[in-house]
Amino acid sequence: MISILLAASVSTLVSLFGTRYLIIFFRTRGQGQPILGKEDMGPEHHMAKQGTPTMGGLAIVIAAFLGWLVAHVREDLPFATQSMIVWVGVLFMALMGFLDDYIKVRKRHNRGIFWKQKNYITMAASFAMAWWLVVGTGISETISVTRADLGFEVPTIIWILWAGAIIWATTNAVNVTDGLDGLAAGSALMGFGAFVIIGYLKFRNADLYHGVVNPLDMGVFAAAFAGGCLGFLWWNAAPARIFMGDVGALAIGTALAFMALTLNTHLLIILLCAINVMEAGSVAIQMGVFKASGRTKRLFRMSPIHHHFELVGWPETTVIIRFWLIAAISVGLALGIFIADFSSLSAG
Template sequence: MRQIMFAAMIGLGVSIALTPVLIRVFTVRKFGQEIRVDGPASHFAKRGTPTMGGIAILIGMWAGYLGSHLIGIRYDAEGLTVSGLLVLGLATALGGVGFLDDFIKLRNRRSLGLTASGKYVGQLAAAVIFGILAMRFPNSTGLTPGSRQLSFVRDNAIMSMWAVFFLLLVCFLVVAWSNAVNITDGLDGLTAGSMGMALGAYVLITFWQFTHSCAALPSKGCYSVRDPLDLAVVCAAGAGACLGFLWWNAAPAKIIMGDTGALALGGLLAGLSITTRTELLMAVVGALYFAEIMSVVLQVAVFRTTHNRLFRMAPFHHHFELSGWAETTVVIRFWLLAGLSAATGLMLFYGEHLSARS
């Protein structure tokens, strides 16, 4: 438990201290955000706001994770694990793809960076490497970081799949979650705040999996997850880093996380869903991001079939802005939705545990 607290505090401290440094550096170098021409008119005032703040989130996550382990050596805590490193590695790889996208936007002074195909290549390459490695490194009980069974809360033998289908699932989850979080990152503080809630929920989920691990305490309702305690440390470090960044990203934002942060955080969610055997539960905990990307899918589908728009603008947080809501009103209400989603996911997780024990 102490490792989890240390990870959160270090991630928070590093992120909140590093972000203003990035603000000053990027302001001097004129690394400012470009705004979509077809976006809400109120957003044009944000043109030039420093971007690529996701660098602070990534550094905060790694600092929280590694720092908590260095402190943990003093009381013989669990060391670095394959699961934790794989999830952070996936987030970092996708953050690298986002960094290229942001850098191209800044260099060319436009709102478009990497081409869609270029971004997909980077996402899929990271997903394939993660998927292959996730099925390796069995521990003493034979558990690997990933499982070939599509799960809601625990492995389900009925939904077991071949290795190739597992890799396809990993690719889908990585691309879907990273793009969903990226699409959501359109308002000051929206993604950083909502991500803090989702990762906070997963701190509780992974710690519960650790305290009810089949390896430590075989019983009804136990969990077969390779490194649940270390995954809780990863979640805590990520939540702390997001909240530290939120201090500077809340409206009016002094810096934007950019694709560097959004793609990394989406990759973090995808990696956690796979390594905790909760691929389907993640859709509940992260329902805000699911709804945001579905609003884009529905907008495109409806327009192509009827030539009418379902929303004034997609993703649908812009729909509410164009309907007259203030940006801060949209953000706060979406935070409430994110909190309700995280709470609902926790209730479903605990409810399944009770039913499994009965």
Template sequence: MLVWLANFLESYVSGFGVFQYLTLRAILGVLTALGLSMVLGPWVIRKLNELQIGQAIRDDGPQSHLSKSGTPTMGGTLILFSIVTATLLWADLSNRYVLAVLFVTITFGLIGWVDDYRKVVEKNSKGLPAKWKYFWQSACGFIVAVALFVTAQTPAETTLYIPFFKNVAWQMGVLYVFVTYLMIVGFSNAVNLTDGLDGLAIMPTVMVGSALGVIAYLVGNANFSEYLHIAFVPGSGELVVYCAALAGAGLGFLWFNTYPAQVFMGDVGALALGAALGVIAVIVRHEIVFFIMSGIFVMETVSVILQVGSYKLTGRRIFRMAPLHHHFELKGWPEPRVIVRFWIITVILVLFGLATLKIR
């Protein structure tokens, strides 16, 4: 929005041309989102408390969680508002990739909002029925997948690249739609499963999102992509602004969500952020690297799949409780220890993922 204004004013004052620099707009994006989330955070928490929008805690999990009952939830609305506002202000809204990510963020946020609302306000323990939640997730994910496929301008945009190798790639063709759909819906639910402890999901989201921002900047630059032997996707660099906004909003939210949390993210935040990360990874053509960096989200999801599968097939559980973070809690790890160790693992995985850009 402000980019268009700057373009108009540049014809009168050349100094406004500075807003064409992605790096400047990314910095402004992170500061805007961080400022909004920090300033609005106390007001949002107060309003959620007044409306009695508090989290219900399962009594079959770690007993230490029972004290969290009634903590305000649906705080993800603060994250999404900050991200969307900063992106609208500082990103180029004519860029199809920015529009795609905003669409995913808003639609998956709405799905999560309905689920949270039914659970917390209407006191419906099931929330949005699973079949309808999956239906709307699938519909939104499929729409974006098809849109990205039909608007692809170069073969690189639908090619799967293998890290560590310069010339190993697979042109997916129409299978690109299926892969994109799985990335969006799969990681939407993966982040949601991870969001079970104070700050556990938001910090890995910030770290992975920031790394994707770096990759987007490199992939969107012809010189850097040629030097690193990675795909060149024209226009994808604009996603740096969104990723910066995500990092700023996430850090601002963490101020209130860190242990002991004053507010929880809820499905409204987790579903939207996971879906956004998934679609960005697809756009910048680094799905496999994204899997590496998102190892915590992947492990949490796999632990649930293994637990359910094992119980149905053998009647026995692999873990004391799934997702994985509850398993370690029931083993006696204090909640802050689980959180910080999962953060440390994410730092290692993100650095390893970024290292693959050079090791070819």
């Protein structure tokens, strides 16, 4: 528990002051987020945000890494191979996001040079990460909800395809969610908080949970990212003084996916990241309806769905808070399912 608290505290402070530094750094250089206009079918009502500093996700990633690193000064928390693989994956996705953000700012357009290629690159990287987890660690090759014992054991190739799809889908879902001030960071904070609890309970009850590699280290990892999101949210809350950018969204999505995979809560991530699922799902549905109608009809006024509610007349802060409430309820339900299973397992 001390390691978890240490990781969360350090990452929160680093993120809080690091984000403030990034705001000053990018503002003095006139480097801000370009916004898609009417000609690109973008949210025209957000044009007032044009020029707001971006790439604030750098503070989240750096803070999370430093918090996780400092927590390992304790002798009872060794560095695990699995954690190294996870960090390589997160940092690679963050790098992809950073390159795209940098190009957007330099070209002053909200689509970087990777806006199409990035999708294929991140997909290939996701499957590569899943493969590395299998060959590099003793991770359980099951598709599970709360634990491996209740999961469906599948052939290695199927598990790699499944895990890769989770990483890629979650990464893109968080990226889609990052469209309103504080929405992505706030909902991710709740998800990471839940994974802290799950990781710690699995560590304290190792005899009940099999196929989990160093759950305490993953709990510390989740706490470090929770702290990073918390410190960043101080500056990203509406009206945002900085955006996280793709560098933050891709890193957070990858981290959440890895938490679900390493803690054998694959299917539980649907509830833990319910807002991200809803946001990405709205884009898929919108595209499906648009193509099926011969490009003449749309189900929502605009997707992702948070823009739809803005155009209906909800103020941005109302959309954010109500979406946070949905996220909180969903995360609470997910934890309820996990703890109910834990209680029955303990009683047995």
